[in-house]
Amino acid sequence: MSKLLLRLALLLRRDRFRSELDEEMVFHRAERQRELEAAGMSAKQARKTAALEFGNLEQLKERSTEAIGFRFETVLQDLRFATRQLRRNPGFAATAIFILALGIGASVAIFAFVDAALIQPLPYRDPARLVDVTESIQSYDVRANLSYPDYLDWKRRNTVFSSLDVYNGNGFLMNTPDGPKPMSGVRVSDGFFKTLGVTPVLGRDFRPGEDLPGTADIVILSYRGWKQISGGRADVIGTKVTLNGTPYTIIGVLPESFDFAPTGGAQFWTPFHAQPGCDLNRSCHNLNGIARLKDDITVAAALSQMQSVAAQLEREYPGSNRGQGAFVESLAEGLVGDYRPILLTLLAGAALLLVIACINVASLLLVRSESRRREFALRGALGASRTRLIRQFVAEGSLLTALGALLGVGAAYASMRLLRGLVPINMAWRMPFLRTVGLNSHVLAFAGVVATIALCLFAVSPMLRLPAASMREGLQEGGHGSAGRLWRRLGANLVTAELAVAVVLLCGAGLLGKSFYRLLHVEVNFHPDHLAMIRVFLPKPLYPNDQTVITLQQQILARVRALPGVQSAGMTTVAPLSYNGNTDWIRFVGRPYNGEHNEVNERDVTADFIPTLQARLLRGRLFTDSESLNVHKVVVINQKLADIYYPGQNPIGQHFGDDGLSPDSIKEVIGVVDNIKEGALDSEMMPAVYYPLFQSEDHLVTLIVRTSQSESSLLPTLATIIHSIDPGLGIVDPSTMEEYMRSSPTAYLHQSSAWLVGGFASVALLLAVVGLYGVIAYSVAQRTREIGVRMALGAPRGSVYAMVLKEAGWLTAIGISLGLIASVGAATLMRGLLFGTAAWDAGTLASVALVLGGAAMLASYLPARRAASVNPVQALRAE
């Protein structure tokens, strides 16, 4: 304490301290001089010797002051000086800070998304114990949904889960004063929310047994649904809401923070209440499972037990369960696993951009320290200690980094909000983690680490240029001998690295862009232009039987076909390009059958559906609407089915039915249609069957209309027509086919990664080219005299051009070659994100090399021209 006071006293009386120190030293020298004189030296000689012995007076004073001074005092001095330096050179400061902010901003923003998706735990109780549980199809080794009877057996027989629950999506039409409104709902087993560890904020959870058929119709609202239907009134509990014509009692409201990605933005959560039909059929798989692991059970142990349970069921029910295995993975993996590769790729891209930005700023600092060598040599001679000079670099580096980081974090925050806002709502529901993207402690810590690494780099790089020996050399006039060459070598290495990194980013962007293009132009085997789509929901109470459904569907089609511009209109149960699924198992009449599951996409379509898509009929004929109503059952298959099950045969006239070949299910193949893409754009083609829609009854159909006019302006008309036929019908997802393709999750993810990496790449290109320009321009400036001499000796201007361009050409060539090699490696790592594009796609690599090479030549042309226009006389006189 007293020491602190003493220090404070010294600090306040600093001037006195200095004058005392001066006086003390003068006394010391005088005494020494006296001693030397006494030993017989002349007065003049003695004074000189004493002064020499004493050494650098200023440096000594500095060190004495350091001994007493507070650190922060000199730190403040350094910072003040650094600020002055930066202010005096605003162009340099602004450039460096801007580049740094760009690099830090990009990486921090992307990291925030990575953090929200992959690092932060899921927002459920003890999320590490939660798993995603489904069946799997062993022959394909892919996950598949659970059937309800299987679920009940799994639940009974397992000993690894403390609870196992299921859910499946379910659309509702809610009665409102303005007519029915389509809402999205989820059916869940009774323990669903307990398994996740979520408690309603209002009312209560489902009680055990309330999910059994025949129990009361109750519903829990999501927070959003609650706001939407009651404006957030607490007395909503106990009131009724009519869904699909059935009154449901509201028993609870979920917390605002609750999100469950697979169910999107569902507003209504109802108990499962198994229905006759699919729910009770062991071979109808429509459920997804979640479970909580018992305390000492691992995911692998759970998987192995569920596989043996599945094997038991396979023995017990060979018909329905043949080849049905089990699939268990951590819920986190299930919910965000799909986003990991893309997020990590983006993070890598941002990190590369940061590397380029840091290299650029470091070379700016190097150039500057080069031009400040004389200043530092002078300060050294005037008494600045070496540590003090180094601290000066650190202070300047800190100031730059701090400003860059601050601006970068601000930019990151803005871009986080912007990027989040750009995510369309249908994608946002699948990514609830977007809600937690923000400047939290993880993100700020990341920014801190990035800034610290950058600071170390910036503090160290100019220090390399401060060897003790060069101080004197620095004072000498000119002084760009060996040091200039050293910098040129270092700068050249940095710029090569920078070009290589830019190549990697450009190639990444090129490959992703090409993948996106390929994806949008994948062969779908129909003409997606001029198609309008709308989904129509027929509430069961209004359309209780086949006849009413069929009449309505025909009525809608007739009205739509009469619209001006409409060329044709058809209906299907599942829109093309949506998903592979809704499958059927078929068995061929007259062939041996050993219980294998011949899985095919099942689509129920009207006669006009295939002509509306303008898909090619390859063989046979299509069915007609009148035939659709016949007892005689017919089917059109796709080429893939013909290839797999009728290789080298004519499938027309053949018959197949369900796996039991029940007489009712037998159908005759009358036509083969081209492979219409039913699944997502990047999915495999699956065999498919097209049954006449009117031979089945379905309550949710997609109407597809081909028009010669603008398809998007047709959408509102379609809605009006459907409602004019029956205001009780639900209308969902109006969209044009092309819009639907572009906004599909697959296309969206490809598009956003291509755009973001493309953005990083363009900035990287700019920075690398500017970096190259800097190095070449500096090299020319350093060699002005040499160039002058050459020209004075008769070198033609052309040879000067050649000399400069050759230097730049070498750097560019090396940088691009290294970059191309690295790119193939990087692209191989991210090949999971590529679609229809090889990691070593020659076109992309060549264009990148051309673009970067061209830009680099342009950047070096300017200094080359300056070099060639050097006036030899002036160049020689300048020194």
Next chain:
Amino acid sequence: MAKKPDLLPGTLDMLILKTLTRAPLHGYGIALSIKRISDEVLTVEEGSLYPALQRLLVQGWVKAEWKMTETNRRARYYTLTDEGRKQLGLEVSEFERMIAAIGRVLQDPQEA
């Protein structure tokens, strides 16, 4: 440029403190005294002496006051404080421990 002290690092403070146990002295006097007593083996560079004195002052191990010398010139005299005496004891015992340790290492190379 500063010349490097010939002393073992850390010993300068101890030597200054020890010198001041005999009598209060000014900086030049301290340097002279160390030089004489060590038979000119140890020379204290001014470049090290004054920073060291400031350090000791800040630690509170010495006090300084301005007095007149025998030759009638103003000089800054340093006096050892009680705390400084304690510190000197600590440093001397630590130093002796180290010398003894070095001695042991140098004496018996065969047994090592």
